[in-house]
Amino acid sequence: MQKVQKYNAIMTGNEAVAVGVKLARVGFISAYPITPQTTIVEKLAEMVANREITAKYVEVESEHSAMGAVFASELAGVRSYTATSSHGLLYMHEMLHWTAGQRLPVVMSVVNRSIGPPWNIWSEQTDSMNQKDTGWLQVYCESNQEALDTILMGYKIAESSDVLLPLMSMEDAFILSHTSEPVDLPSQEEVDSFLPGFDLPFRIDTGTPMGYGSYSTPDGPFMELKRDMMESMRNSRRIIERVTREFADAFGREYSGLVEQYMMSDADYALIASGTLASTGKYVVGKLREKGWKVGLIRIRFFRPFPDEELVKAVSGLKGVGVLDRSVSFSPAGSMANEVRAALYRKSNIPVAGFIAGLGGRDVKVEDFQNMFQMIRDGFSGSTYVNVRGGA
């Protein structure tokens, strides 16, 4: 039978991530289980037990300790990995700042899950949106292939001497984490020639003792160190573009840097979305195009660094745009909508609609996307909720 797909495996997002960690030759793993992330570290623990990988796996009693453990191993110069979700990520919050502030290029997977109360295990991005100001790069994946590939690209970006900031790669709970999809698994040789070994220039070395995490007065280097972090975050855009190109050359898979544009070349209206919502959004764009609607979709892959210049370019020529947030923010709109509006301020005067949808895993259906595109075409520029009982 003629194959229409060119993939060599079918697996869940969490399995694909675990394979990515193996291929990246990670040397140290520490994690605490939480639904729906658990199957990533289960798989990795199995690989360690079977000696498929030589990484050291340290069990801990909490996510705070897990991040503490990978902080230490990374500072010793060992490529390190952890994964979490939801409340586990919130429990890590303090250590996220320490890891970024110490300039340690850890890569972590976050399986996006809602925050209680009430308890809920389903897909929502509030957990990682709450970490947007911790100094971590943030990538929102839309397929299992991208979840795997982002582990490989992630270490190369984070470990670049022009970046040296940690990176978190997001998978939507269940919609990627527990969904089986075709995946093209690269060989170890291919990955080895793309991703070099890790060499941290300031690793702990008893031969050359240094102070780490020291004290700084207001006139000490504190403000300059924070300025440097913010500048490195901005500079990482260049490295992201470069590594994305190198990845395409090595593996033949093209990603789009910080922002992906889908059917945008002649579009009048567009929806800005991330993660798997962008995937369904593309499907709906295709359906609406069949009806003659000139619509497109802009996918935010990287939310940190924030792609402000890329978005200004992407919306130029449009008559209206909307931003879809799957998270809770107690500000005028969702986190992505707020930042898009700030980026477009005085650079564009098109209406920017803000939509909050899919909280607690509520399915965002095809008709919900059609309604959003209809509102964008109608010039809506406010902020509202999608498919909520009792009215928006």
Next chain:
Amino acid sequence: MFEIRFHGRGGQGAVTASKILALAAFNEGKYAVSFPFFGTERRGAPVTAFTRIDMEPIMLKTQVYTPDAVVVLDSYVMNSANVTSGMTAEGFLIVNTSMMPDEVGKEFRVATVDATSIAARHGLGNKTNPIINTAMIGALARVTGVVNRDSAVDSVRELSPRKKDDNAEAASEAYDSVNLGWAT
């Protein structure tokens, strides 16, 4: 695109069935996606799982609302859940039961298979908790033709954690013994 929805209870293997079907389609060179929807994570609770099969990449990531086929692993689920929601008259409804299709209904293309007895004959699970998902895959292959017999049976063998041959034989027997409620 062909969309399949599985209805069962926690512990009956609806999620594994959705994966076996996706693997079978994948091995035939098609695009395939499978995913679960867990209500509450406990044994005995109603569970839904989905598979999509297409000749093009599958971008749609919502649940399945207009299934081309519905597979019911536990006929008692039909008392509490509207398993035929979104189906058209052309849709296939495949039920694990000892009843004949016309006793189940005539609104859809109904097929029945006694997967519970098949599982017992092949020593799969036990009397109170028979493993019936692999037989249902055989029946689904016969009824819909969305995957062929060999790839269905091979995928059952590949993804069965134990008793691989017994599960494969159960799928084969279900393929041969499923009752079709319409003229083919």
